[in-house]
Amino acid sequence: MLKIENLSFSYGKIQAIKNVSFELKKGEIMAIVGANGAGKSSLMKCIAGLLKPQNGTIYCGDTLLEPIPFKVVENKVVLVPEGRWIFPNLTVEENLMMGGYTVNDRSPGIQHAYRMFPRLEERKQQRAGTMSGGEQQMLAIARGLMANPKVLLLDEPSLGLAPLIVNDIMSIIQEINREGISVLLVEQNARKALGIAHHGCVLEQGVIVKTGTGAELAQDESIIAAYLGGTKKKEQ
Ligand SMILES: Nc1ncnc2c1ncn2[C@@H]1O[C@H](COP(=O)(O)OP(=O)(O)OP(=O)(O)O)[C@@H](O)[C@H]1O
Numbered sequence: 334m335l336k337i338e339n340l341s342f343s344y345g346k347i348q349a350i351k352n353v354s355f356e357l358k359k360g361e362i363m364a365i366v367g368a369n370g371a372g373k374s375s376l377m378k379c380i381a382g383l384l385k386p387q388n389g390t391i392y393c394g395d396t397l398l399e400p401i402p403f404k405v406v407e408n409k410v411v412l413v414p415e416g417r418w419i420f421p422n423l424t425v426e427e428n429l430m431m432g433g434y435t436v437n438d439r440s441p442g443i444q445h446a447y448r449m450f451p452r453l454e455e456r457k458q459q460r461a462g463t464m465s466g467g468e469q470q471m472l473a474i475a476r477g478l479m480a481n482p483k484v485l486l487l488d489e490p491s492l493g494l495a496p497l498i499v500n501d502i503m504s505i506i507q508e509i510n511r512e513g514i515s516v517l518l519v520e521q522n523a524r525k526a527l528g529i530a531h532h533g534c535v536l537e538q539g540v541i542v543k544t545g546t547g548a549e550l551a552q553d554e555s556i557i558a559a560y561l562g563g564t565k566k567k568e569q
């Protein structure tokens with residue numbers, strides 16, 4: 334569905350992504366885990382066309398994605414960025430409308446968003462900046478869905494959220510995936526991400542150092558030591 338080959342990106346002298354290749358299969362969730370500064374967001378921005386890689390190719394199906402953001406969205410690859418970037422002064426519904434700017438009739442998308450996130454319907458006239466962190470993350474995801482993605486790129490959806498809300502977000506990601514959308518999920522919360530992912534990669538200093546199924550990676554001793562708190566004990 335999404336095929337990344339030999340992707341490299343540098344900010345001047347800092348090489349954030351080094352020769353990265355992987356494939357997100359259709360209908361799957363793929364997790365990319367890694368420490369702060371590993372290059373996860375840079376990778377997502379390259380896929381979304383916000384950064385122009387110096388090397389490599391990105392295909393969605395048979396289509397070569399040019400690094401131009403609106404063209405990437407037209408090809409149904411949609412980024413929900415780290416930090417959410419909702420429009421704080423617009424209402425919930427206006428934010429959703431903005432997400433569907435490539436779609437002719439946005440009302441089915443709005444209805445779908447409200448079915449998936451009833452809280453957003455209750456608060457559709459509320460200014461988005463006054464919502465809680467968890468609600469804002471749900472809005473950011475719902476806004477991304479408004480563009481009818483085939484591939485949803487989620488950058489740190491659980492960042493800064495309480496554990497119970499993180500579980501809600503992970504369930505929502507699984508529900509979105511069950512509807513047929515392939516998901517690339519970047520997370521520092523490796524345990525949660527690998528728990529719902531079909532496949533995963535570990536990114537270290539811009540390089541993919543390990544790949545496997547979500548279950549394999551979650552059981553891998555070196556990953557447990559580096560990213561899962563150094564113990565096989567399960568979280569709640
Ligand atoms: N605009 C920029 N200019 C220069 N260097 C940058 C810029 N953005 C990121 N970097 C550098 O690129 C590297 C990768 O950063 P990136 O944001 O992709 O990491 P990350 O894995 O998403 O980290 P985090 O988990 O903290 O979000 C880091 O060394 C960072 O300092």
Ligand SMILES: [Mg+2]
Binds near residue numbers: 373375415489
């Ligand atoms: Mg990041």
